[in-house]
Amino acid sequence: xxxxxxxxxxxxxxxxxxVTLSCSPISGHRSVSWYQQTPGQGLQFLFEYFSxxxxxxxxxxxxxxxxxxxxSRSEMNVSTLELGDSALYLCASSLTIPGNEQxxxxxxxLTVL
Amino acid sequence: xxxxxQAQTEISVVEKEDxxxxxxYETRDTTYYLFWYxxxxxxxxxxxxxxxxxxxxxxxxxxxxWNFQKSTSSFNFTITASQVVDSAVYFCALxxxxxxxxxxxxxxxxxxxxxP
Numbered sequence: 438x439x440x441x442x443x444x445x446x447x448x449x450x451x452x453x454x455x456v457t458l459s460c461s462p463i464s465g466h467r468s469v470s471w472y473q474q475t476p477g478q479g480l481q482f483l484f485e486y487f488s489x490x491x492x493x494x495x496x497x498x499x500x501x502x503x504x505x506x507x508x509s510r511s512e513m514n515v516s517t518l519e520l521g522d523s524a525l526y527l528c529a530s531s532l533t534i535p536g537n538e539q540x541x542x543x544x545x546x547l548t549v550l
Numbered sequence: 551x552x553x554x555x556q557a558q559t560e561i562s563v564v565e566k567e568d569x570x571x572x573x574x575y576e577t578r579d580t581t582y583y584l585f586w587y588x589x590x591x592x593x594x595x596x597x598x599x600x601x602x603x604x605x606x607x608x609x610x611x612x613x614x615x616w617n618f619q620k621s622t623s624s625f626n627f628t629i630t631a632s633q634v635v636d637s638a639v640y641f642c643a644l645x646x647x648x649x650x651x652x653x654x655x656x657x658x659x660x661x662x663x664x665x666p
Binding site: 481527 | 595655
């Protein structure tokens, strides 16, 4: 069974640009969550989607948005990038609710210059 | 509000030593899950264990064991006879299983270095 895949793995952008990250969950998993990991703040919850609906959102500005498609694949978008957005963005999938085992992808490392 | 505290920022041991990683949590909910994840240098979080708040039975899996004590809100992780491959950052995490707030709250992590 294939694991969670994330693309791209590495990304370099400049301030003010926007970026879209993609996550494909494990087959059959319908819940997808996104996390931001930085050295200073650690792992922080961004949002969670289930059946194309955002069920939960963390404390991030509106520049961070996401969506989920009917095949459970998810994308997150960050607009007007800031230096502080440089981070490892991790996607996790679980069967129905995140209380099930969450399986993480390898992450997308975003660098904002 | 939920909170997970991993007081040990870094631990360094010599191979074959036993090591315990501490995790203390706070939650107002009565039903929740606790997790441990391992993050090797490659960056991918690897699931190790999930524990339901109603199940205080300790668990052993090979060299790994977990001690869950609700009375002290702790969920500690012990590696017996550590190996160099155990070197990684370990995260403890908490999620509520009731309601609809499906947010996984992580501790800051403990960097474990096992020296040969």
